[in-house]
Amino acid sequence: MALTRAAIESIAQLARLELNEAEIPVYQDSLSRILDFVGELDRAATNDVTPMAHPLAGLSQRLRADVVTEADAHARYQENAPQVAAGLYLVPKVIE
């Protein structure tokens, strides 16, 4: 399968990735080849097979009670933030 330039641009937009001009043909080529490669899966007969939901048979994701277990530590977490003011994360204006 050969992915078009437009297809790569659309995937990149879905994934919110800015690509430069040089990257687009490289990903066109490698993603096309990888999709051909994973196309091998069509060889397997899977009509009556249940998709695997968990690597350990019979186990599923554990749930916990919906109660607060963490103390408020937003100041500590925001030490890693690119831009904060008054305890809020700053981003460019969303609504004009």
Added chain:
Amino acid sequence: MSLYKKSLAELATGLREREFSSVELTQHYLSRIDAHAGRLNAFISVAHTAALASAHAADQELAAGRGRALTGVPFAHKDIFCTAGLRTTCGSRMLDNFVSPYDATVVAKLKDAGTVLLGKTNMDEFAMGSSNETSYYGAVKNPWNTKLVPGGSSGGSAAAVAARLVPAATATDTGGSIRQPAALCGVTGLKPTYGRVSRYGMIAFASSLDQGGVIAGSAEDAALMLAVMAGFDPRDSTSVDTPVPDYPALLGKSVAGLRVGIVKEFFDAGLDAQNQRRIEESLALYTKLGATLKEVSLPNLPLSVPTYYVVAPAECSSNLARFDGVRFGHRCKEPRDLQDLYRRSRGEGFGAEVKRRIMIGTYVLSAGYYDAYYLKAQKVRQLIAKDFRDAFAQVDMLMGPTTPTPAFAIGAKMDDPITMYLNDIYTIGANLAGLPAISIPCGFVGELPVGLQLVGPHFSEGAILNAAHAYQRETDWHRRIPQGCA
């Protein structure tokens, strides 16, 4: 005898018997790290001051007679485990400035055990790679030949242990990232059962496959580390609540009567002839020790790499959505609007291979393609897991090569992702089925080490460690030290 030549088990005993102090041992290893840092590039961060402070504290415990199994033992973390106060980069520009506000559970457990953290090891960016060439901090070099790759993604951990810069290091394995670099560097790498070791604070790549483990000099040393790292963690919803055996105490049993399955599909056309010879010699040794060999077939195993390259990118595209330039991590300069902030922060922060996998994952999960790719792969994954179950109905564990070839040249496979992905052809099956597996050094091809892989049923870490230990009592491959590191 120089301290770095001792095993972790010997070092722990020496510390408890006060033959040397933790401060002496820590200084010894820090000077080795400094001496080899430029040559191997195995570390992203080295914690000189904090390490010596931990060593002082450990010496006080030891002096008071309160030394435990690992008190005062130096080691390193793969830079994927969050360490409060010491930056955690995951090998990415995205997290170049990230200092975690909390410790991963594995980090906390090893800290509580009195160990001494020397630093954080280099790795493929977000653990996506099989050669350690995708790291933002540059390629790690193989200590056996610095023109070659150490394997990946835990290449820094494997190279550091091989060069005796640390006696052990943590690592993670999503498709072979513990076992493959362990094989290429001539060290022992254990990937535990999915859910055995907590993933809380271990930066996520593919959540249904990721598992933390250890790279060490021997199975005995790996058992000592696993005994501390393993266990239920309520903070990880995939952690399994089952008791942790005393792994070191399970070693030393005879392997007479052990039923070993030889996986037919592991001995395919891609296996290097000399690699194969080393594997056959190792199997012959197991026979001599009383094990019986039986050929088994896992007919769907050849589909494990294509299955993985749907499931893992799909999960990574979701997990890496959190890196948006807003709350932490890289932010682009002067964003025009929110879309531009997301797109440029991610475009600049992620390297080429990470972007490739995010895009594959985005594609296979997108409307109209989900059934054809993701659902199909999860069904084939079920078939592969069933092949393993059927095999374990006949034998106790499986053995075969860890990798098709010994280490390859830096740069040799970077332009061809599929060739690179096929490095993990023998390791990915265990991840898809959630099984524990270990790679141990089993000889050389020329100057380069070869790895033998042992795969067991769920939660059989004790049995595969014992079988590996039985082999290491009869051989000295795991004691060989690369030239230039002795």
